[in-house]
Amino acid sequence: MVLGVFATSSFVTIAGCSKSGSDSTIDRKHPGYAVYRKYCRSCHQGGLANSPIFGNAEDWEPRIAKGRDVLLENTIKGMPPGMPKKGLCTGCTDEELEDAIDYMIQALDVEQSSELNSEQPAESQD
Ligand code: HEC
Numbered sequence: 276m277v278l279g280v281f282a283t284s285s286f287v288t289i290a291g292c293s294k295s296g297s298d299s300t301i302d303r304k305h306p307g308y309a310v311y312r313k314y315c316r317s318c319h320q321g322g323l324a325n326s327p328i329f330g331n332a333e334d335w336e337p338r339i340a341k342g343r344d345v346l347l348e349n350t351i352k353g354m355p356p357g358m359p360k361k362g363l364c365t366g367c368t369d370e371e372l373e374d375a376i377d378y379m380i381q382a383l384d385v386e387q388s389s390e391l392n393s394e395q396p397a398e399s400q401d
Contacts, residue, residue, distance in 0.1 A: 307378030324357035
């Protein structure tokens with residue numbers, strides 16, 4: 276077992292969010308909640324047509340790996356045949372769609388979402 280000396284030089288905080296109160300995946304105050312409920316849930320709650328399931332990290336991991344921009348773009352354009360344009364919320368702004376995506380992503384493990392937020396350089400492209 277190799278323990279690096281460098282480990283002592285910096286303090287690594289793994290704690291993540293200090294959520295007090297509820298740890299439920301249902302966050303009604305999230306800006307994406309309403310849109311998700313109304314439009315996305317019909318498919319994403321149960322994985323209809325092979326959609327990535329709400330709260331299922333395994334389903335979302337490869338999607339998240341593409342980057343949020345790609346997810347948003349695919350949501351706006353749709354992913355035929357399963358994922359309709361704008362997830363059927365044709366009146367949604369890009370921002371609202373992004374919030375809805377965010378809502379689905381934040382429902383995953385804290386571990387997952389903190390990874391996403393720290394944008395680890397998986398592949399570095401110049
Ligand atoms: C009619 C069913 C349906 C609805 C409604 C729907 N989705 Fe989807 N969604 C899918 C399916 C199916 C896929 C998987 C598509 C694929 O991989 O080919 C998907 C994939 C996605 C992805 C992953 C995209 C990627 O690049 O992998 C995101 C993000 C997403 N949906 C967001 C949303 C949002 C946000 C809403 C609501 C505004 C929504 N979806 C509504 C069926 C739906």
